[in-house]
Amino acid sequence: MANEHSTFKIAFNLAAACFISGIVIGSVYFVTAPVAAQKAEEMKQESMKSLVPEAERFTEVAGHEGWFAAVKNGKTTAYIVPAESKGYGGKIKMLVAVSADDKVIDYSILEHNETPGLGDNAQKPAFRQQFAGKGASLLEVTKDPGNKDNIQAMTGATISSRAVTKGVREAVEAVAAYQAEGGAK
C-alpha cells in the first residue's frame, strides 16, 4: 500500500496528466491559431471600413504603431489612430478616424468596462454622431442641453462621456501634430 502512494507514482501521475493536456492544447492551437489570426485581421479591416467607408484601402503609417492611413484615389483622406483613455470602469480603447483637415469622422470602441446601459451608450450613434466634423477645440463635454457646439454628456455617465471625448481629442491632436510635420505622402 505504501508503494501505491509513493511520491514517484504521484508525481508520475500528475506529469502524465499535464503531458496529455499539453499535447491536446498544442494540437488544437495548431489548427485554430491561423484561423484566429485571420479573423482578427478581418475584424480590424471591417471596423476600419465602417469608420471610413469611402476609403479604397488602408496602409500602415510608418513610425506610428497601429496608425492607418485611409487612401482614396492615391491620396490620404483620413487617418485611423488608436486612442486610449481612462473611463469609469477602467481603460477605454478606441479607434478614431480623423480626416485630413483634422476633424473627427467617427470612432469605434474596441474595449471598455463601462456600466451597461449608461456608459456603454458611448457606442451608440446618438452620442457618437455628435463628434462628426468637430475639431479638437470643440471636443469638450457640456451638460448644458442648449449647447450644440460641444459634446452633450450621456445621462448618468459624465465620466464615460468625458473619457471618450478626451480620448478622441487626443487622437485628433496627435494627427494634427503629425500632419503639421509633413504627414504621410
Added chain:
Amino acid sequence: MKELWQIFSKGLIAENPIFILALSLCPALAVTTTVINGLTMGLTVTFVITTNNVVVSIVRKWVNPKVRVPVYITSIATIVTVAQLVLQAYFPVLYKAMGIYLALVVVFAIILARAEVFASKNGVLKSFLDGFGMGCGFTLAMLTIAVIRELFGAGTILGVPVFGEGYEPMLMMILPPGAFILIGYLVAACKTWNARQEEKARIAELKAGKEA
C-alpha cells in the same frame, strides 16, 4: 432506462446548478445581460462539464486518489482552453463578449463537483448523462435569466425589438442588482416547485400504503 433518465433529468430542476445548488452565481449575474451571451456561456459549460465527466470516468482507475483533484483540474483547464481557442477562432465576437468569464469556467465549482461526486464513481454512460443533464440545467437557468433581463432591460430578444419604439428600458435589469433580485425570485420558484413535487410523491406513497 428509467434510472438513466433520472440521472439526466435531475440536473434540470430538482438539482439545478444555479437555482437549487446555488453554484456558479457569478457568471449567472455577469454574462446574462443578453440572450446570446447567456446561451453561449451555457453551451460552453455544457460542453466542458460533459466532456470532463467522460474523461474523468474513463481515467478514474488510473488516477492516484491523492492527486485526483489536481488531475481533474488539469483536465477541466485543458477542455476550457480548447473551447476558448475554438471560440476565439470561429466566433471572435462572442469570445470578446464572454471576456474573463470564459477562462473562469475552469474554477466553476459545479464542474469539479460533478467530477468528484459523480464521474469518479460511475461509468462512462452514466457520467456522460450526469454531465449533460447538469449542463442542460445550467443552460436552462442562464437562458431563463438572460431572456427576462434582455426583455425588460433592453426591450429586445436576441437583439430583435419586442416592445416597439415607445418602450423605456428598465435599466436595473441589465445591472447586477436586477440580476440578483431576479435570481432570488427564480430560486424561490424552483424551491416551491420542488416542495410541491415532494408533497405529491409523499401523498402518492401514503395512498399506496393504505391500499396495500
